Amino acid sequence: MANAKGSRRRFGSVRQLPSGRWQIRYPDPTTGLTRKGEETYPTKTDAEVALTLIEADIKRNKWADPDAGKVKLADFAAAWLRDRKLEESTRERYAITLRQYIQPGLGHRMISEITPARVRTWRSNLLDGGAGEPSVVKAYQLLRAIMNTAVDDELIQRNPCRIKGADTYDVPERPVLTxxxxxxxxxxxxxxxxxxxxxxxxxxxxxxxxxxxxxxxxxxxxxxxxxxxxxxxxxxxxxxxxxxxxxxxxxxxxxxxxxxxxxxxxxxxxxxxxxxxxxxxxxxxxxxxxxxxxxxxxxxxxxxxxxxxxxxxxxxxxxxxxxxxxxxxxxxxxxxxxxxxxxxxxxYQHMTSDRDRAIADRMGEAVRQALSEQRPAPRAADTQTSQPE
Structure with a gap:
């Protein structure tokens, strides 16, 4: 464009758009073709920093194609479920979890759009909407497994499911019958x-x-x-x-x-x-x-x-x-x-009060045994009862 200002660099280039924002271009490491950056930047310095980071990722073989993650989660999850070797009952359970808990909140999103912040919001909305914690935990575990496969397929660089403790829940103590x-x-x-x-x-x-x-x-x-x-x-x-x-x-x-x-x-x-x-x-x-x-x-x-x-x-x-x-x-x-x-x-190796008391009794027995072996027997005079004067 005639009114766009540009500058050449050793790797890629940056140019200013009519809007005043800056755009980057760089060679795609897989095709060699020039590709535009996914976003624009407010200053030239910001654009050059972004270009430097992309260059570093390419040299470390950590660059991921930004277009690779442009597949809807609903479609990717359906393929994940279809291609996975699962027991019939497990497959049915996963399909229900996807339909009830994952697809309504995230199914329309592209894989690349599912960020840690969006995962946190999705999980909070489920809990606030009345979903039971065990069901939400299982939904989170399933989403994490699906996104792990997306990482393995190089659609995204890192799994966005990174909420500490979200994959477990406290099981209430169950009754023990006598x-x-x-x-x-x-x-x-x-x-x-x-x-x-x-x-x-x-x-x-x-x-x-x-x-x-x-x-x-x-x-x-x-x-x-x-x-x-x-x-x-x-x-x-x-x-x-x-x-x-x-x-x-x-x-x-x-x-x-x-x-x-x-x-x-x-x-x-x-x-x-x-x-x-x-x-x-x-x-x-x-x-x-x-x-x-x-x-x-x-x-x-x-x-x-x-x-x-x-x-x-x-x-x-x-x-x-x-x-x-x-x-x-x-x-x-x-x-x-x-x-x-x-x-x-x-x-089941936890302590019960009876077992704990039995252990304490055995400890006491050991104490008495050890003390009896170390202390001399009391003298007869020491055991006489003193008479009042």
Missing amino acids: VTEVFAVADAIGPRWRALVLLTAFTTLRFGELAALRRRDVDLVNRLVRVQRNQAELNSGRLYDKAPKSRAGFRPVAFPAEIVGDLEHHLDRYAGPGPDGHLFIGPRGGQLRRSNFRDDWIKARTAAGVSEDAHFHDLRHTGNTLASQNGASTRELMTRMGHSSTRAALI
Whole structure:
């Protein structure tokens, strides 16, 4: 343009536009063609600084094509979900999270437009709008995973999901049933589901693992159940078996001799026929579902006088706590729980007041023993009671 002032540099060029602002141009390192800067600058110095930074990024191989991130998040996320190898239930869960929490606030944005500030605003709007914290945490985790792929694909240079603590939330302390309460619920729930309650409490299997058990997975002689699969349920109601989440999920879990009779009775009366018959089936022969068992659990919990805050899953929590209190190490807890990391197992290594008092008592015993070995025995004269004059 005739009225645009320009200056040549060793790398690229800057010029002043009719508006008075300054524009930069530089050679695209991938094509060699001259490209204009994405923005203009108020002063020549600002433009030259921006050009210097771009040159430095190119020399360090850290330059990213500004046009690469010009793809809508909704389109990129759809491709991310389509191309990723996921369990069917996980894919469904991610699709729901995208639809309900991510796309309404960010789906229309280009990948390059999603900044840390926009991520913070999106997250705050979800929480202020009444979304539960666990749901927002899962949405943030999914968005971060998608944006990590955008970084790997060199669409952006850095993941904008950088909010400290946004990927976790405080889980409230769950109720721990006593052994007496466990058996009270088992008594109240009736013979068909009695073994399910007891086996859950004393093996700490997940609901899906219990629902997927077959007759051949139960060894009454050696008092073991072998976890080989996990039942999943889609929103459509379709049930299917899938492999455990990790290799640690394939495991044998021992149960106490005190419930062998209950399991033997259950196998005789209620389990499906044949070695591959499901261990737990409904009264009409259907597979075990959370929905058709929930009412039975609530009625039994109420009849047994157990807290209404206690969920069926808390039987697993109860069993893990009992195992920890009775000497299970972190590694042993990990094996029983089917976890490959120590994080969950360490939760159950917390101190209870009874265990803490027992430790204090043993410490006191050690103190008394040490002092008795060091102090001389009191002399007879020292033990005489003095008489008043």
